[in-house]
Amino acid sequence: MFRCKEMFSALALVAPFVLGVVGGLGTVAVSMSPSSAMARSFAPDLCIATGVDTGNGRGGCVYAGPNAPVFDGEVCWNGDVATVKGTAPCVDGSRVYFLRNGEVVDPDLNIVAAYAVVPDACKFMSCVPSSFESQGLPDDLACCGDNGCVPSVGGSCPEGEPTWCTQLEKTDDGLICHQD
Known part of the structure; x- marks a missing residue:
């Protein structure tokens, strides 16, 4: 019995370094040096x-x-x-x-x-390749939501979520996003 307790104690000491058993194939030990560890910030975004x-x-x-x-x-x-x-x-x-x-x-x-x-506006609206003839609005934001997409107002979205468009054009048919 004493021998079993020693083995249990030894296992308890190395347990933090063991990843686990994968399909009954055995255990894998992990050793990380400071140079191989990836840095992760816990600061707020x-x-x-x-x-x-x-x-x-x-x-x-x-x-x-x-x-x-x-x-x-x-x-x-x-x-x-x-x-x-x-x-x-x-x-x-x-x-x-x-x-x-x-x-x-x-x-x-x-x-x-x-x-x-912010997400690509082309997920929410019609997009075409950029052309030199198009007259884009001054900013690159479109506000898209349940009621479609509208141009941003001064760079903010009073309704809908901001989305990114390389060049936004207002046409008779609505908004068109010109993408590179």
């Missing part, structure tokens, strides 16, 4: 946690299409400007946030343009 629709985006982020650049890191947000966090804590009343989509627009000051990605 900048586009969600800093507010709702602000007229041209969500929270500290401006609306962008599905092909927006991926930043996938932490930024410091002071309520107006996002900067690359780096290894030091945020300063001057800034708070740390996670940012999925964005890009560094001023490398000297580490300023980041933050993007709130």
Whole structure:
């Protein structure tokens, strides 16, 4: 019996490192070094946690299409400007946030343009390839909902959800989205 308890104790010690039994084939041990572990931020999302629709985006982020650049890191947000966090804590009343989509627009000051990605408008409305003759509306947002799609008003959607269109055109038949 004593020998069984020792084996049980040894198993209890290595249990945290065992993934489990797969189809009765045995166990797999996992060993991760710090260099092989992927970093994951537990900071709140900048586009969600800093507010709702602000007229041209969500929270500290401006609306962008599905092909927006991926930043996938932490930024410091002071309520107006996002900067690359780096290894030091945020300063001057800034708070740390996670940012999925964005890009560094001023490398000297580490300023980041933050993007709130919205769905492609072509999922909700008629889309055609871009042409030079089309006269697009000034912004790239269409507000789509249960009642169809309408142009955004000053970059915000009073009704429906914001969607991205490369060039939005108002025609006699309604809205047409011209995509690249």
